[in-house]
Amino acid sequence: MSLRNFILGLAASFGAAWLAVVVVPFFKMRSLEPLPLAEPVGTSTVFHPKRTGRIANGADVYAANGCALCHTQVVRPTYAGNDLYRADWGGLKDDxxxxxxxxxxxxxxFEGETFAQIGSTRLGPDLSNLGRRVEAAHASFAEATRWLYLHLYDPKLDSTRWDSQCPPHRFLFEERDVRGQPSPDALPVAASEGKQVVPAADARALISYLLSLRKDHPLPAALDFAPAKPAAAE
Ligand code: HEC
Known part of the structure; x- marks a missing residue:
């Protein structure tokens, strides 16, 4: 084989993969047109997950703390691995x-996110639908929020997760003086005399982001690859 053919062959093999895996997906996904919903949800008539304000700041905190090293945010298509059977990863089985x-x-x-934090490994569970999952597991939104704060502070404080490998993030909390009533977000952990442990700004943003993670929005028809079958007539 001549050197020229070798170089051409090399360029062709890497070039084809680069075209298929980088260039084509980039042009297909870089600007997605809004898709109309069959029925409006609230005031919205297009499919557009909320990704602004404190939720966007929370995504930065998530990135800065390397959560994506252990947590994915992709419920894979079934040809690439069966994720849908895992409890509440891609939505609720019985909403x-x-x-x-x-x-x-x-x-x-991932529309509107600066970076799609799809994750690198699955040491911990997938968080795509975490907001919905935590909400469904608790009696109220406030309780769900409190549980997440406690998990963030130290996952092992939940007695059912005594062996959790999720790292504690105590540095996202601060001690503050109790003035009048204690804060509703104060954690049930030991604090110095007259003080309380409360989430700092980064922890609040991160929890807003985590609670916004949900994959159960009604889908526009164009994306609904497995629409619910119409109920059979009696
Ligand atoms: C070293 C790997 C690792 C890192 C880094 C990590 N986690 Fe975890 N996480 C885990 C593991 C393992 C679990 C499962 C055990 C448990 O539930 O506590 C978990 C569980 C969780 C859960 C509970 C999920 C559920 O459905 O029950 C949440 C929420 C969570 N992690 C959030 C975070 C956030 C936010 C960050 C970044 C600030 C983070 N994790 C960083 C490993 C990690």
Whole structure:
């Protein structure tokens, strides 16, 4: 084989992969047109997960603390691995109002994020649908928030997770004087005399972000690859 053919062959093999894996997906996904919903949700008539304000700041805190090293945010399509059976990863199996809301992740789920934090390993569970999952497991939104703060402060404080490998993030909390009533977000942990342990700004932003993670929005028809079958006539 001549050197020229060798170089051409090398360029062709790497070039084809680069085209298919980098260039084509980039042009397909870099600007997604808004998709209309069949029925409006609240005031919104297009599919557009909320990614602004404190939620966007929280995404930065998530990135800065390397959460994506251990947590993915992709519920894989079934041809690439079966994720849908895992409890509440891609939606709830029995949502009180809408029944089975489980679905795979699509490109629109990351719309508006500076970086799609799809994650590198799965040492911990996938967090795509964490907000919905935590909300469903607690009696109220306030309780769900409190549980997340406690988990962030030290996962082992939840007695059912005494062996948790999720690192504590105590540095995202601060001690503050109790003035009048204690803060509703104060953690039930030991603090110095007259003080309370409360989440600092970064922890608040991060929890807003975590609570915004959900994959059970109703999908526009164009993305609904497995629409619910119409109920059979009696
Ligand atoms: C070293 C790997 C690692 C890192 C880094 C990590 N986690 Fe975890 N995480 C885990 C493991 C393992 C679990 C499962 C054990 C448990 O539930 O406590 C977990 C569980 C969780 C859960 C509970 C999920 C559920 O569905 O029950 C949340 C929420 C969470 N992590 C958030 C975070 C956040 C936020 C960060 C970054 C600030 C982070 N984790 C960083 C390993 C990690």
């Amino acid at each position: 009180a109002d809408r029944g089975d809301t489980r679905r795979e992740t699509n490109a629109y789920d």
